[in-house]
Amino acid sequence: xxxxxxxxxxxxxxxxxxxxxxxxxxxxxxxxxxxxxxxxxxxxxxxxxxxxxxxxxxxxxxxxxxxxxxxxxxxxxxxxxxxxxxxxxxxxxxxxxxxxxxxxxxxxxxxxxxxxxxxxxxxxxxxxxxxxxxxxxxxxxxxxxxxxxxxxxxxxxxxxxxxxxxxxxxxxxxxxxxxxxxxxxxxxxxxxxxxxxxxxxxxxxxxxxxxxxxxxxxxxxxxxxxxx
Numbered sequence: 001x002x003x004x005x006x007x008x009x010x011x012x013x014x015x016x017x018x019x020x021x022x023x024x025x026x027x028x029x030x031x032x033x034x035x036x037x038x039x040x041x042x043x044x045x046x047x048x049x050x051x052x053x054x055x056x057x058x059x060x061x062x063x064x065x066x067x068x069x070x071x072x073x074x075x076x077x078x079x080x081x082x083x084x085x086x087x088x089x090x091x092x093x094x095x096x097x098x099x100x101x102x103x104x105x106x107x108x109x110x111x112x113x114x115x116x117x118x119x120x121x122x123x124x125x126x127x128x129x130x131x132x133x134x135x136x137x138x139x140x141x142x143x144x145x146x147x148x149x150x151x152x153x154x155x156x157x158x159x160x161x162x163x164x165x166x167x168x169x170x171x172x173x174x175x176x177x178x179x180x181x182x183x184x185x186x187x188x189x190x191x192x193x194x195x196x197x198x199x200x201x202x203x204x205x206x207x208x209x210x211x212x213x214x215x216x217x218x219x220x221x222x223x224x225x226x227x228x
Contacts, residue, residue, distance in 0.1 A: 019221040025210050026181045032215035033174040039212035041172040041181055043188055046206040049165040049197070056160040058138045059191045063180040064155045065173045071152050072096065074112035074120050074134070079145050083111075086149045094119065100126060107132075111140045111148050131158070159192065167192055174212050185210070185220075 014028055026041070033039045047055060072090040073083035074097070083091045090096060090107055093116055100123055110127065112120045112134040120127075120134060127133040134140040138158045142148050161167050169188055172181040189208070196204040208220040 014216065014218060016216070017219075019219045021221050022182050022185060023178055025218045025220050026178045026185070028218050029181075029210050029212050029215060030174050030178065032218075033212040035212075035214045039174045039214055040170045041174060041176075042211050042213065043167075043169045043171045043185060044209045044211075044217070045167040045169075045188070045192060046208075047161050047165045047167065047192070048200055048202065048204050048206050049161060050200070053197050053200075054161070055167070055192065055195050055197075056137055056158070057191070057195060058151075058156050058158050059187060060151060060154050060156045061171070061184045061187055063172065063176065063184050065176060066170075069108040069152055070106065071149055072107040072110045073145060073149070074110065074116045075145060076113070076116070079113050079143065082145045083149065086146045087153065088145075088149055097123060105130065105132070109140065109152055110134050111142070111145065111152070113143055113145070114141055117141055159188070171210075 014032065020028060029041055049055065070089040071087070073080070073088040074093055075083050075091060076093050080091050080093070088111075092099075097119055105126075110120075110132050117134070124133060136142075139148060139151070139156075157169070159167050159169050167188075171184040171188060189205070193205060209217040210220060211217045
């Protein structure tokens with residue numbers, strides 16, 4: 001793959017084989033960003049997983065970034081009113097289901113009460129492939145609507161390992177302070193590391209790379225895996 005002049009110039013300032021301590025790695029990611037927009041800081045974590053394993057959960061970053069999520073809640077009656085009172089962007093049941101079937105998807109996360117999942121489940125092909133399907137594992141199928149909305153507003157995000165065993169996550173913006181980005185990275189490492197399957201021997205996290213949207217990858221030192 002051929003890269004542009006700016007990318008090549010920034011890459012020349014780092015050792016692509018070296019594993020950097022966390023704060024230094026974040027410093028390099030920030031210095032290697034060259035786009036005119038505020039680039040996202042991205043993390044790629046390669047896990048030691050078997051094909052039968054699934055690693056998927058949610059976390060809340062200590063330092064928020066990006067715009068507030070548009071929250072859709074599938075609910076009826078009192079739970080629908082609870083959703084409205086607590087700041088859900090869209091609330092409904094069959095009306096929203098039909099709207100989504102028609103191609104409308106102007107929301108970032110969906111929550112559903114368990115009694116509506118039979119109907120919401122019919123949207124599986126539409127919502128599933130976009131990562132928008134409510135799921136008990138991510139606390140988005142629940143009767144605790146107030147708590148779910150509060151967590152999502154605080155910045156709760158979902159993470160999952162893909163078929164190759166890699167977790168990809170945005171962890172901040174280049175404009176953020178180094179210590180704030182580093183704290184977010186530590187949160188991901190600690191949370192994912194706690195999901196190590198019991199039958200996995202040896203290291204669970206095989207490698208961690210940080211980069212900005214347009215910048216080169218910076219390898220994180222192995223001892224960063226155990227940072228709390």
